[in-house]
Amino acid sequence: MAGLLVALEAIDEVVVIIRGSEDTATARDALMERFSLSRIQTDHILDMPLKRLTALEVRRLEEEQAELESAIAGHTQLLDSEKRQRTLVLAELGEAVEQFGRERRTEIVHADDLPVFEAVGGGRRRGRRALRGHLSTSGHVGRLPAEGAKRATPGRHDVLVAQV
Known part of the structure; x- marks a missing residue:
């Protein structure tokens, strides 16, 4: 995301580098060296369609980057705080209880508490076999x-x- 924004800020220079390169590999190397980008970032720039150069798209990319940075900061704070982790786990467990929790329908009893039934005679008796x-x-x-x-x-x- 940051690589796309860097390229959009210096779009004229990026276009000159790409147009002046013999092939994609040369353009990739030149962009990586000039803007200190990773290979993945450079590949995204080279794959970027021209429609992404509009002002509306640039604003959308900036908003998306801000959201991602905010999410990363929140996750980092969560990882750094054991108290926040416990709070999050408790909240998620509470949601699971609300969604799936209900009274137990079977009763668990000790074997000594079970009733003992006597054999009941009845019906036709056949010979013992x-x-x-x-x-x-x-x-x-x-x-x-x-x-x-x-x-x-x-x-x-x-x-x-x-x-x-």
């Missing part, structure tokens, strides 16, 4: 007769645990 319990990666729990052959059925292909 061994069953195989299944737990799948998709969260399904099921049971099958233990003596049956293992078979792949829809929903049973992702079994994690099978216990008799």
Whole structure:
């Protein structure tokens, strides 16, 4: 940004240097030496279209440079002050709480506080037979007769645990 403003202030000299150069590399070297610019700044000057030479565009570039310098100063102050960093983090956390915060919907209880349920008899009673319990990666729990052959059925292909 500063390189463009330097070039715009001395635009006549920049044009003379560019027109008097054999090629882009020579023009780049001459501009870098004359105005103490970096290669990137010089490349931006050489790539600059003529429409950027208008007074309105110059003012816009000056305003943009002032904004960038102000932002750099603010960021430098932030980096230099631990108190400002903490204040900023707290403010951002507060915004996150406002946006995403809500009461917890599940209750966390200790295992000793859980109720104990007794087995409930009911329905038709079949003869006692061994069953195989299944737990799948998709969260399904099921049971099958233990003596049956293992078979792949829809929903049973992702079994994690099978216990008799």
